[in-house]
Amino acid sequence: MIDRYTDIKFKKLWSDQNKFETYLKVELAASFAHHKIGLFDQATLDKLSKANFNLNRIYEIEEETKHDVIAFTKACMETLGEEAKWFHYGLTSNDVVDTAYGLLIKEANQYIETEIIEFLSTLKAMALKYKDTIMMGRTHGMHADLTTFGLKFALYYDEFNRHLKRFRLARKDIEIGKISGAVGNFAHVDPMIQKLALEKLGLNEANISTQILQRDLHAFYIQVLSLIASSIEKIAVEIRHLSRTEVNEVEEGFSKNQKGSSAMPHKKNPIASENMAGIARVIRGYVVTANENIALWHERDISHSSAERIIIPDATSLIYYMLNRYRNVLKNLVVKEDQMLKNLSLNYGVFFSQKLLKALIDKNLDRDQAYDIVQKLTFDALKNKVQFEDVVSKDEIILNVLKKEEIKTVFKLEGYLNHLDEIYKSVGI
Secondary structure, eight states, rough: OOOOGGOHHHHHTTHHHHHHHHHHHHHHHHHHHHHHHTTHHHHHHHHHHTOOOOHHHHHHHHHHHHHHHHHHHHHHTTOOOOGGGGTTTTHHHHHHHHHHHHHHHHHHHHHHHHHHHHHHHHHHHHHHHHOOOOEEEEEEEEEEEEEHHHHHHHHHEEEEEHHHHHHHHHHHHHHHEEESSSSSSSSOOOHHHHHHHHHHOOEEEEOOSSSOOHHHHHHHHHHHHHHHHHHHHHHHHHHHHHHTTTTEEEEEEOOTOOOSSSSSSTOOHHHHHHHHHHHHHHHHHHHHHHHHHHOOSOOOOHHHHHHHHHHHHHHHHHHHHHHHHHHHHHHOOEEEEHHHHHHHHHTTGGHHHHHHHHHHHTOOOOOHHHHHHHHHHHEEEHHHHHHOOHHHHHHHHHHHOOOOOHHHHTTTTTTTTTTTTHHHHHTTT
16 A cells, blocks of 8 residues: 555554564464474474564565565574474465464454544544534435434444444454465364464464465455445545535635645645545455455465455555544534524425424325425425415415414424434434
């Protein structure tokens, strides 16, 4: 991933140096396990534990061998003495690689889960802050009925609680390793080695494997990350729409020396929200690749390997970036409550149509007849740019059904927020 979207923690995490250091952790955990079952003594284990490598030396060997794991093992063995014969003993490359992936992804997950929790905290705070901030709800992009700005964030809060549950489930699946040999049948390595080594590494143990862990695990994990990305985009799209000049209800924070356009000095663009949309597309694209990595030839091929070198570091780095950046956008969001109220008047009060419809039905008017009456009056108000209440108050059919006091009650904002506490309670706020 390019530096622009990579936090320093993830840059270090997915570096070649850290990758090979993690390979070495796996190798030494396997050596520890072999010692535990009596293959060699403590003195030999102590010598093996001093194995190290030089990254440039690995690159040199790989130029010759065209195999990065062999290059790694040779570079490590060069730092050992006679005990080197026990290094990588009974293992195949992907015993090391897949188990190391489990460790690397586990570390990434710790950072990501912390950000999800922080993101949830921000959503909850906004849901509470704007709980009673009335605004126009929109369906199909058109004015529909009243809602509150806080209710939007209560919805997002509920959604991200689901993401947190899914992410923790994916963590359980993906933080896993295997040390079962070339085709997964433990022909050259005792099953106890896998058990002891993975316990030491703090990873879950695969129930069964081939030469590799099965890639449905990784596909599910990438899918969960893509769902999180898509929900961040969902919020960002809402902010973009509400930021439009014609709506002007919110605005991304704009720093003192920030510029919006090289040509138009007046511009304040929702650039972070647009950025989220673009990155979400990338992560969703990785789902296709992850799914295609599931079907490999027989006990393994390496068609998944090249793809995973890209999509796993990228997806984890990007989702962390998205969560971190957009959380700060939301915390600094400019919310124009006065404009939200002002925009209610753009439809001349026709959003009260459903309340009027219910009032007529409550007076035993036929529903279809009541609907036709109300619809005609809303269209008249919009066409003539007259307040809907004025049109209704002069309509003879309405006046024959409703008293003037009852009409006034229809056009009051009371009632729209009656059940907010119940909704908030249902989502855990």
